[in-house]
Amino acid sequence: MPQAKALIAVDRMTGQERWRRDAGYGYQVSGDLVVLSKGIDETPDSRTFEVVEAATGRTTWQASALKVVIFDKAVYTVECAGPKLDTRHCATMRRDIRDGSALWPEPVSGIVGDDIIGGWGRQAPAEPARLGFAPGNPGAATPLAARPQALIDTASGAVLPVRSTYGAWYSLGAGDQLILTDHDAKGSGPCPIAIKAVNAESGISSWTATVQAGQRKDGDCQRLTAPGTSAYIGSGSRIAVTTATGAPQLFDLATGAAVWTAAERATPIDGDDRSLLVSEFADQGALALLDIQTGERQWTAPDPGIDGYNVPIRSVVTGAQVVVSGWDTAGPLTIVYDRETGREKNRYRGWLGGAGPDWVAVVARAGNAARFEFYLQR
Known part of the structure; x- marks a missing residue:
């Protein structure tokens, strides 16, 4: 661009x-x-x-x-x-x-850390009650990866007493739990993510689990559950992951247990507190929208022909629409689907610039320049 x-x-x-x-x-x-x-x-x-x-x-x-x-x-x-x-x-x-x-x-x-559950793009996410926090004065000789992690109460600024030295990609809070995730984990399944939960008040290890990140069509691991951000797809204490067999799963970080597991293979790529958008692979394939509370499939849509391997797929689930953008054989493409039915409403040549409950912005190519296009959706 x-x-x-x-x-x-x-x-x-x-x-x-x-x-x-x-x-x-x-x-x-x-x-x-x-x-x-x-x-x-x-x-x-x-x-x-x-x-x-x-x-x-x-x-x-x-x-x-x-x-x-x-x-x-x-x-x-x-x-x-x-x-x-x-x-x-x-x-x-x-x-x-x-x-x-x-x-x-x-x-x-x-x-303070910035790892959260939920959030998309340029929209400021809702502030959690507790955030991951790297306390001061860990000791001059302490390696960066081994420096302790804790939780901080966002209302008061009080740092909870427990310090965990478990090296992790991300740290975040889920109720009283300090959650630490390792996306370089070794374990069963194609793309394992190791999760450790420690009670941030008592220091007692609550549970450990291994979930899976999605796979691209060529078999490479997506590794991040929400590519390009410090957020996990999900809502509250629940995040969207996959199983070792490639099925979407909603996993509760507060309890360390799966809430539901879908029957068909797919990879979560976006969502909000109502819905979960999945695709056949992490970078391409047919689309479906699931109810995030139950995992029930609400609709499916054919493969839009977008290949996200070299240029990541962008998507937004908001208001009455689901928007997906990427690169097909003719260049950048943005497609708008009706959230309730999955019916394709509009498609535009250009990159997804942003979207809201009733609008979509596209950045289109105009020779060597870029043109901003704004569309109200009805």
Whole structure:
């Protein structure tokens, strides 16, 4: 795709430009606010972010930090005595997304994590009650992979007493459980993910389990259950995985047990608190929508011809629609399905730029340039 030159906000009814920022910003949307971040985790002199009104582009507050984690109601800032994220020299503060005011009495020594269940793309996810946290002062000689993990209570800033040194890809909370997952695990099944749960109050090991990531058509492992993000597909304490035989499964991290297992082979690729979108393989194939509470198949759709091996499939499950985008033999393609029936409603030549309950945005090619297209769905 052509390189973006600016971030532009437009009126959804007229397409008229409302405001813009220079290129180089990442962004996440929370209601009527947008958090713009530039240079986060890069160099000490380029770590600014600002919170702006989505309608006007007016900056409500701005700051700088070495790491920023954004949720629907709060922004976490990690500031360090140096240019690197090192728990020995960093502290985390939770701030009100509306005005930047501190929500804890003082910063907490250590680094907050951003691993969550649920969330998609540019939409700021709901803030969990507890987050993974790497406490400060682990000891100068402690290797990064062996530094302890804990949970932090997001309302109070209190770090729960238990520290686990289990090396993990991701750490997150599920009720009282500190969940640690290892996507490099060795074990039975084609793409094993080892999960360990420790009670974050008592330190007692609650359970261990091995689930599976999805497989691409060529047999390679997807490894991440929600590619390109720090999120797991799912809702609450429940995540979507697969079994050793390749069937979709909803697994509850609070209990360490499967809620349901589907009968037919498929790989979860997206979802929300109502539905789970699956495809035949992690990178391509026929589609189906499942009820996330029961695993019941609601509809199926033929293979759209998208091959996601070199260019990952993008998708959105929202409102009354399911949107899937990727690359077919003719180039980038975005398809809109009716969420209730699976009927194909529209298809557009271009990349999925974003989607909401009743709209789809597509970035189409126009020679060497890119053209933004916005479509209301009825």
